[in-house]
Amino acid sequence: MxxxxxxxxxxxxxxxxxxxxxxxxxxxxxxxxxxxxxxxxxxxxxxxxxxxxxxxxxxxxxxxxxxxxxxxxxxxxxxxxxxxxRTSANQYRRAHELPGWYHRLAPVTPTSAWTTSAERTAFDQARMQLGTGAAVLRDYTKSMKHHWHEAAFIPDLTDPTAAWQVAARFLELRADDFTGGFVLRAFERFTTAEVRTWWINGACALVGAHSDTPDDLPPAGLDLSTLTPLVAALDLPFVTIDLAKRDDGIWRVIELGDGQVSDRPTTISPHDFLAALGAGVP
Known part of the structure; x- marks a missing residue:
């Protein structure tokens, strides 16, 4: 390697x-x-x-x-x-863009609907498809969570004007980086910091903190038994999966990303990281 x-x-x-x-x-x-x-x-x-x-x-x-x-x-x-x-271009796209992995992980991640453009008509169709309640907006690769109220959180999917105001601001902030289309994700309440898990050839190789919150370490003995066969079925060589605990105590998938471009938290040493990567990749 x-x-x-x-x-x-x-x-x-x-x-x-x-x-x-x-x-x-x-x-x-x-x-x-x-x-x-x-x-x-x-x-x-x-x-x-x-x-x-x-x-x-x-x-x-x-x-x-x-x-x-x-x-x-x-x-x-x-x-x-x-x-x-080691990761082909097709595999990278399937990991990097939400439509490539969503259907396999649908049982363990918030319900989502997406568009293939930035047009308002398409946005409204996805909004109505998702139904009622609140939602979180992103595109195929990224949210604007640091602009939560203005460009990420949609409090009421049945209010088309207010929802489009969030989408328009999201488009303005993403600008040329807007990728694929809008993705609307049903809002779920989470009670923990995110945990970043690293998967090589469908098996979990490392469990650690998210890079944004490196000192919020994951709980010992995190149960990944439900997730493991779903990840294996994706047939992707190197991915990360970010998890958080919902307010009913169930761990949910927040994001899947290609492991090559996912940031390593400082609380995982580079030596441990490379040892896991070297063991899993020929």
Whole structure:
């Protein structure tokens, strides 16, 4: 396995500071490390992005988030050098975008409806499909939870004007980063910080805090028996699943993401993280 991490923008032969601890841990574990130019990837110049990657082998990316199309171009550029990403472009999209994983995890995550555009007519159809009550708004890849009342929380799905005001503000804030379409998720009340679980080839490899709340450690003995067969059925090589306890005591899936672009909390050491990743990926 080879680990690919973003290059430091000021010292392009070195890993980006954010991912340097994982790069150092990988090298200490005997895993080859190469850097990629993240800025070139986002400028649609994937060939330039991978010029420092040695030819041949299987690679895992650990870096900043990429749009699905950018990841696909990244995969193709690496393939031209004989390097195969452990997560294919199709698998990345299915993990990175909610419609790719929702149906498999529907029993354990809030009920959702989505659009394929940013049009108000489509938004209203999804809103009515979801029904009554409150909802949380996002697009295929991200919410604006830090703008909760203005661009995320819809108190009443039956109020079309107020709901669209939230959607319009969401569109304004997401701007060119808006991905896929609107997603409306039925609002559920949660009583804990989120727990981030890391899954390799359908098996849970690590359980830790969410990167936003690294000191809120998960409870011991978290029961994942219901979730495990659902994740295995997704057939995705490396994902994270964020969980929180609902006010009735049931743990629910808040988000599934591709593990390559999910942030590691500081309370999981890079050495433990790379040991789990190295054990699960050939």
């Amino acid at each position: 080879m680990l690919l991490v973003p290059a430091n923008p000021l010292r392009p032969r070195r890993p980006d500071d954010h991912f340097a601890p994982e790069a150092h841990a990988a090298r200490a574990a005997g895993i080859d490390v190469a850097v990629v130019d993240h800025d070139a990837l986002t400028r649609d110049d994937p060939q330039r992005a991978v010029t420092a990657v040695p030819a041949g082998g299987i690679a895992v990316y650990r870096g900043w988030m990429l749009h699905s199309d950018q990841y696909g171009a990244f995969s193709d550029a690496l393939a031209a050098r004989g390097v195969t990403l």
